[in-house]
Amino acid sequence: MSKLPANSKTRRGGLRGAVTYLALSIWAVVVLFPFYWMVLTSLKSYAAYNSEHIPAFFTLSPTLENYVQAFTAVPLGGYLLNTLIFAVITTAVMVVVSTLAAYAFARLRFPGRDLVFGFFLSMMMIPSELVVITNFVTITNLDLRNSFPGLILPSITSVFYIYLLKENFEQVPDELYRAAKVDGTSDLKYLWKVMVPICRPTIVTITILKLIECWNSYVWPRLITDDRAYYLVSNGIQQIREEGFGRENIPAMMAAVVVISVPLVLLFLAFRNKIMEGASRGGLKG
Amino acid sequence: MNIKLEGLTKRFPARDKRSGGEVTAVDSLTFEVPDGTLVGLLGPSGCGKSTTLNMICGLEAPSEGRIFFGEEDVTAAPPELRGVGMVFQNYALYPHLTVLQNITFPLENLKGDKKLSKAEMRRRAVETARLVQIENLLDRKPRELSGGQQQRVAIARALVKTPRVLLLDEPLSNLDARLRLQTREEICKIQRATGITTVFVTHDQEEAMSISDRIVVMKDGVLMQQGEPQQVYDDPASLFVAKFLGTPPINVFAGQVKAGRLYLEGSGAPVLDTPGVPEGPVWAGIRPEGFVPDTAGPVCCGLNRVEVLGRDVSIVCTHPACQADTIRAIIPSRSLVNGADNTVHFALKPDKVFLFDRETETRLPFAPPGAES
Amino acid sequence: MDRSSRKAWLYLLPAAALLAVFLVYPVIDVLIYSFEEGFNFASQTYWGVGLYNYSYVLHDPYFLQAVENTFVLVIITVPVSTTLALAISAALASIKPLRSLYQTIYFLPYVTNTLAVGLVFMVLFQKTEYTDGLVNLMLEWFGAGPIDFINGPHWAKMFVLCFYTIWVVMPFKILVLTGALASVNPDYYKAARVDGTSRARIFFRITLPMISPMLVYLVITGFIGAFKAYSDAVSLFGTDLNAAGMNTIVGYVYDMLYGDSGGYPSYASAAAIILFVIVLTITCINLLISRRVSGEGGVHIQ
Numbered sequence: 001m002s003k004l005p006a007n008s009k010t011r012r013g014g015l016r017g018a019v020t021y022l023a024l025s026i027w028a029v030v031v032l033f034p035f036y037w038m039v040l041t042s043l044k045s046y047a048a049y050n051s052e053h054i055p056a057f058f059t060l061s062p063t064l065e066n067y068v069q070a071f072t073a074v075p076l077g078g079y080l081l082n083t084l085i086f087a088v089i090t091t092a093v094m095v096v097v098s099t100l101a102a103y104a105f106a107r108l109r110f111p112g113r114d115l116v117f118g119f120f121l122s123m124m125m126i127p128s129e130l131v132v133i134t135n136f137v138t139i140t141n142l143d144l145r146n147s148f149p150g151l152i153l154p155s156i157t158s159v160f161y162i163y164l165l166k167e168n169f170e171q172v173p174d175e176l177y178r179a180a181k182v183d184g185t186s187d188l189k190y191l192w193k194v195m196v197p198i199c200r201p202t203i204v205t206i207t208i209l210k211l212i213e214c215w216n217s218y219v220w221p222r223l224i225t226d227d228r229a230y231y232l233v234s235n236g237i238q239q240i241r242e243e244g245f246g247r248e249n250i251p252a253m254m255a256a257v258v259v260i261s262v263p264l265v266l267l268f269l270a271f272r273n274k275i276m277e278g279a280s281r282g283g284l285k286g
Numbered sequence: 287m288n289i290k291l292e293g294l295t296k297r298f299p300a301r302d303k304r305s306g307g308e309v310t311a312v313d314s315l316t317f318e319v320p321d322g323t324l325v326g327l328l329g330p331s332g333c334g335k336s337t338t339l340n341m342i343c344g345l346e347a348p349s350e351g352r353i354f355f356g357e358e359d360v361t362a363a364p365p366e367l368r369g370v371g372m373v374f375q376n377y378a379l380y381p382h383l384t385v386l387q388n389i390t391f392p393l394e395n396l397k398g399d400k401k402l403s404k405a406e407m408r409r410r411a412v413e414t415a416r417l418v419q420i421e422n423l424l425d426r427k428p429r430e431l432s433g434g435q436q437q438r439v440a441i442a443r444a445l446v447k448t449p450r451v452l453l454l455d456e457p458l459s460n461l462d463a464r465l466r467l468q469t470r471e472e473i474c475k476i477q478r479a480t481g482i483t484t485v486f487v488t489h490d491q492e493e494a495m496s497i498s499d500r501i502v503v504m505k506d507g508v509l510m511q512q513g514e515p516q517q518v519y520d521d522p523a524s525l526f527v528a529k530f531l532g533t534p535p536i537n538v539f540a541g542q543v544k545a546g547r548l549y550l551e552g553s554g555a556p557v558l559d560t561p562g563v564p565e566g567p568v569w570a571g572i573r574p575e576g577f578v579p580d581t582a583g584p585v586c587c588g589l590n591r592v593e594v595l596g597r598d599v600s601i602v603c604t605h606p607a608c609q610a611d612t613i614r615a616i617i618p619s620r621s622l623v624n625g626a627d628n629t630v631h632f633a634l635k636p637d638k639v640f641l642f643d644r645e646t647e648t649r650l651p652f653a654p655p656g657a658e659s
Numbered sequence: 660m661d662r663s664s665r666k667a668w669l670y671l672l673p674a675a676a677l678l679a680v681f682l683v684y685p686v687i688d689v690l691i692y693s694f695e696e697g698f699n700f701a702s703q704t705y706w707g708v709g710l711y712n713y714s715y716v717l718h719d720p721y722f723l724q725a726v727e728n729t730f731v732l733v734i735i736t737v738p739v740s741t742t743l744a745l746a747i748s749a750a751l752a753s754i755k756p757l758r759s760l761y762q763t764i765y766f767l768p769y770v771t772n773t774l775a776v777g778l779v780f781m782v783l784f785q786k787t788e789y790t791d792g793l794v795n796l797m798l799e800w801f802g803a804g805p806i807d808f809i810n811g812p813h814w815a816k817m818f819v820l821c822f823y824t825i826w827v828v829m830p831f832k833i834l835v836l837t838g839a840l841a842s843v844n845p846d847y848y849k850a851a852r853v854d855g856t857s858r859a860r861i862f863f864r865i866t867l868p869m870i871s872p873m874l875v876y877l878v879i880t881g882f883i884g885a886f887k888a889y890s891d892a893v894s895l896f897g898t899d900l901n902a903a904g905m906n907t908i909v910g911y912v913y914d915m916l917y918g919d920s921g922g923y924p925s926y927a928s929a930a931a932i933i934l935f936v937i938v939l940t941i942t943c944i945n946l947l948i949s950r951r952v953s954g955e956g957g958v959h960i961q
């Protein structure tokens with residue numbers, strides 16, 4: 001919209017613009033400040049931090065000793081590796097399982113399909129808090145506590161992603177399928193060679209969203225692991241805070257927090273548009 | 287209310303930011319809309335006609351030039367102080383409000399001594415609704431209405447404030463063909479009834495020709511020609527205007543003027559006397575109704591087919607000098623066509639033939655009879 | 660069963676099996692658990708069927724505390740975050756330069772680890788022997804006394820929890836509302852401007868009704884999300900939320916299941932079902948109200 005040339009109007013518009021930018025910048029500071037403080041604190045030495053009765057907004061002698069401490073005092077590297085393994089396997093299996101199911105719903109004909117899909121959809125309403133109890137018992141009874149299968153199995157399925165993929169698959173024109181059938185293409189090959197490439201944007205989106213979800217998951221890993229060898233980062237950082245060095249060495253704890261946060265921030269900056277678009281279609285938090 | 291545009295220019299920053307330049311959407315446009323007339327702003331999409339309408343409305347500020355409503359310079363006035371009513375292409379009816387609420391919406395904005403009572407607002411809204419014949423739809427929501435009905439609601443909303451000027455942006459483009467005919471008559475009728483100065487924008491020349499008192503033809507932000515529809519049709523100032531007006535479109539031939547006569551390229555005989563036209567290459571535009579079947583006629587075309595239209599006959603034929611694949615000639619159905627040897631000969635009506643400079647594409651008028659020769 | 664049906668089921672099998680084992684069966688099972696009285700986890704036996712578990716949970720002061728905390732959290736954070744997000748989105752929609760930068764910044768909390776960043780908030784708000792912390796420093800500038808937000812009075816702890824929760828949920832709300840605002844056809848605004856409509860009136864009479872379906876969606880998901888609050892509280896106050904007096908309903912469920920006071924899946928189940936019923940009821944009320952208020956207007960959520 002263009003500004004009106006009348007003088008009083010533009011002046012008022014200019015003032016409104018300034019106030020708008022000021023307000024937006026304030027919220028930007030509120031959002032960014034914790035990140036700044038986290039990095040800043042992680043660079044302050046233990047001694048320097050504890051001698052600051054009044055917190056300093058910058059440091060002139062940054063040090064990496066906290067990062068060394070974070071990786072040596074607790075197996076932070078191990079936590080990161082565990083989380084990576086957990087996130088990658090869970091996401092990979094989720095994508096495969098969801099793709100197959102979405103394909104069945106979108107393309108294959110079988111009696112009762114809509115009924116089954118409706119049943120699937122209704123499962124979206126089941127809150128995870130409700131099922132966690134029995135899952136905990138199930139995994140315990142299967143003797144899968146403190147193991148990757150125990151962590152991964154209940155985390156795989158997401159009805160929502162099946163739904164998202166199915167919607168996307170249905171947009172691929174029927175003619176392609178019929179043409180492929182005429183050429184004698186098998187369903188699996190058609191799925192792999194035609195559907196998946198066409199719907200790649202959606203698949204990438206759900207992959208990234210699931211990775212974020214896995215990286216941040218806390219409740220289930222906490223229930224199912226008490227052996228530090230299987231801790232994920234969320235549990236690791238909580239353990240550091242309550243039993244580890246976090247109780248007194250704040251800078252080292254902040255170093256750990258930075259290490260945990262950085263991979264996701266990088267992932268976000270790399271796939272900014274994909275993540276934001278995907279998140280607006282179905283949020284995880286909120 | 288008489289509207290006058292003086293040297294109106296609008297420049298936008300170029301979309302491609304790296305070039306850093308500006309795009310001139312409207313270039314020093316000057317024309318006048320006489321009081322109480324219906325004027326069509328006509329041109330292909332992207333010619334700046336909508337931008338012009340937005341500037342008249344006050345939604346966009348011109349980069350240069352001035353706009354007058356009567357004697358009043360409204361160039362800097364915000365839309366609400368101009369007294370304009372606007373009908374948007376997609377009607378922009380508020381979907382969550384009823385028809386009545388939509389129509390009263392502009393009245394509720396009035397402040398100070400112009401403020402109206404609830405009852406008065408309703409009275410005016412109903413009165414306007416009656417004018418456009420939607421008084422039985424007042425409690426409906428826009429999505430429950432047909433396209434034509436939505437159109438009328440939009441017009442009612444624009445008229446309810448009794449604006450000095452009514453502006454319509456592509457008023458018929460969202461309607462189907464049958465409704466379009468009906469609605470354009472409706473618009474014409476409402477305009478006559480209210481006598482309000484009206485400017486509407488369209489890319490459809492037939493629409494503009496059929497209802498406008500005057501048309502203003504634009505291309506690339508520049509005014510090409512203005513005048514009464516028939517006059518512009520009969521006397522196009524440029525090849526563009528000639529091509530833009532008329533269905534079927536004018537037939538364009540490559541030709542040469544030699545010694546006061548027009549020769550079509552690729553054929554030896556002169557086809558028309560062209561008094562006063564300088565020698566050289568020209569474009570010759572011949573209206574479909576400018577062809578007269580004549581076995582001795584100088585224009586010899588290859589006959590493709592004859593389409594019977596009832597009152598008229600459309601002859602589709604070819605000629606080597608024609609710039610399109612085929613020529614269309616419209617002749618009265620009584621004149622018989624002898625297509626035995628797959629050729630057809632025409633004579634030309636001089637007043638339906640226009641010559642244009644090959645380079646500048648401007649009109650090369652014939653000298654008036656008796657001036658020369 | 661013909662060949663193509665068999666094939667379809669084969670494609671569905673992995674998802675169906677996982678969902679059956681980890682989603683459908685547990686929902687039924689949790690109901691059963693909640694009615695089995697005196698369930699012994701080690702011996703897998705129980706001595707009766709009835710409502711004792713519910714009665715126990717409803718009389719447990721920790722549960723009542725958790726319910727109170729959760730409700731306070733919901734009642735504060737949902738309206739505040741939604742209104743704030745609306746204001747920010749409207750401001751974002753009115754500017755052009757830097758918009759994308761602001762949007763990127765505002766989205767950052769969405770991709771951060773709630774547990775990890777919560778610790779930063781704890782550090783910012785905490786008062787220790789060494790330092791009063793940054794927030795208290797700022798309070799001091801305004802002449803307010805130091806308050807321990809992490810181990811101090813209940814209202815202060817509640818404040819931090821609400822603050823952090825809002826910080827965490829804002830990205831999603833801003834994202835959704837920015838999208839909703841962008842989808843409003845600009846011709847409506849032009850039409851309103853031609854009629855000289857004031858900015859406030861445009862916002863309340865046109866913009867707000869047009870995006871109301873998205874607002875309803877946000878309020879409902881906001882309620883559901885806030886009722887499930889847990890990790891935020893843990894990151895601020897540690898795992899022993901009961902001791903901090905800051906437990907939430909979800910936290911109570913997990914503590915009953917497996918925690919310092921854990922080992923009681925029956926109580927956990929009863930509490931989980933109570934939570935589910937609360938959420939379901941509130942969602943239904945929300946839907947009813949929103950249908951009455953904006954029901955006839957605008958576009959509906961697909």
